[in-house]
Amino acid sequence: MSTSAAVATAVTFVWMGMVLAISFVEAPLKFQAPGVTVPIGLGIGRLVFRVLNLVEGLFALVLLIAGVTHMPGTSVMVAAASAVGALLVQLTVVRPHLSRRSDVVLAGGDAPYSLAHHWYIALEVLKIAALLVTGSLLLAE
Template identity: 60%
Template sequence: MTTARAFLTAAVFLWLGMVLAISFIEAPLKFRAPNVTLAIGLGIGRLVFRALNGVESLLAVLVLAAVWADPPGAVATVALALAVGALVVQLVFVRPRLTRRSDAVLAGEVGPRSRAHYGYVALEVLKALALLATGVLVLTAAVP
């Protein structure tokens, strides 16, 4: 396994672990903690997801550089493209809508839940599956 391929594998699984830990464990559980109001939960969530998305963006750039240095094959590259594409859609289209909605809630407005949240979750599931597929494909290609 080349250095670029080893880095790609490690970075993809690190990225996957972060998405699983934050999106599927921390995010839903914070609202079940005692005395955590919707406003507090939204405030925490905004900070955590801003940090997560920043790290994800960095990892995406580094992973793409590793792919450029040593392409892992067509199927793994397509899987990775799905993960990166999901992240881009989240950052460019979904997060701004969620931010506007959380701004309104934090300002005391009452209204229906945002459907954008469901889109974000669907993209998280797609991203997690694509990252898992990428990591497994790169690892299995390295095994003779």
């Protein structure tokens, strides 16, 4: 395995682990902690997801660079592009809706129900599946 492929594989699995830990463990549990109100939970969530998305962007860039230097097979490229695409949709389409809704709640208002969280979660599941396939295919090369 080349250095580029090894880096891409490691980044893929670390990225997947971060998404699993933050989106499916930290995010729902923070609202169950004693004394955490919805506004406090939203404030923490905004900060955590802002940093997660920044790190995800860096990981996507590393995968792009590794893909250019390593030139993996088409299936690896499609799987990695699916993960990056899911991230881009989250950042450009879904997250702005979530931000507007949380702005209302943080300002003390009552925000209407939104399907944006469901879309975000669905994209997280897609991203995890794409990263698992990407990493597995990289290991098999």
